[in-house]
């Protein structure tokens with residue numbers, strides 16, 4: 001995942017901020033003209049001075065110009081307002097959006113940092129007719145907590161493995177919240193899959209990883225994912241959830257769309273073992289025949305030779321059936337029925353995040369993570385995809 005740094009706002013030279021070439025500054029990151037994204041890139045906020053917030057009061061209205069602002073309460077009731085009347089946190093949220101948001105970005109879930117270092121969850125959305133909708137949680141609102149205890153026993157997942165990084169109480173809580181968001185059928189997909197903590201992935205920007213080697217699946221959680229939680233949340237600002245929960249749900253999404261392919265590979269491995277055993281048995285039988293045929297009567301020799309040849313022929317047939325099975329398993333791993341069904345539902349619509357543009361697999365994982373972590377956001381962006389998950393389209397018949 002991408003990280004951007006938001007600079008401090010100063011009264012002097014404030015309009016030059018964008019010239020500092022922030023990623024995403026000036027917009028247009030999406031490759032398509034109809035792109036509409038939930039903003040998943042983390043904006044790491046620096047410590048801010050009271051002067052910054054003084055400056056905002058003057059500068060934000062100028063930046064916004066004529067774009068209308070609406071505040072929304074927890075019940076979804078909206079009322080128009082002005083930039084001047086917004087809280088310091090809401091002003092800062094809009095400032096971050098204007099500084100770092102691309103045109104394609106539709107929605108941001110920010111843990112805004114105040115001058116006294118408290119956090120405020122604020123959701124900013126682009127309003128359909130232009131301008132922004134701002135919805136704010138309580139100052140100092142903490143992220144949702146989980147128990148973090150006995151996760152393999154409670155959810156049927158594999159072991160929590162530590163490879164150079166710890167499953168701290170915090171990391172286990174995040175995993176607890178992610179697993180708690182799943183339904184039983186989705187949890188079954190994770191049966192016996194180990195969750196592995198590492199400091200970082202091969203790609204330092206990755207927060208987590210689903211790794212599948214033939215029949216074996218593993219999910220890794222890296223430090224980067226947990227670091228993002230200080231500046232971003234997911235869900236509603238009245239009950240903010242750590243954004244690393246969404247990162248983990250993204251990997252669960254990969255496990256879900258890969259399930260048919262993985263099961264196909266598990267069957268391939270079983271079949272391969274069985275075939276190998278039969279080949280070995282046949283070889284032994286052949287050797288025994290070669291050694292002992294002199295002691296056999298002509299009739300018995302004929303019968304044994306016929307049996308060996310018949311088994312040889314049967315194995316030939318099995319082998320070509322097996323090759324076909326491997327081919328089909330490979331196809332299921334590459335794409336498979338879940339991605340096929342998802343692709344049909346998504347159609348030509350923009351996927352839900354910029355990262356989701358990477359591939360059909362990433363698109364699915366991003367959509368699924370939003371469905372479980374922020375269903376309202378997915379519904380706003382892609383109602384048809386929300387319905388697909390809601391009716392269990394991702395779990396097959």
Ligand SMILES: [Zn+2]
Nearest residue numbers: 250254362365
């Ligand atoms: Zn992914």
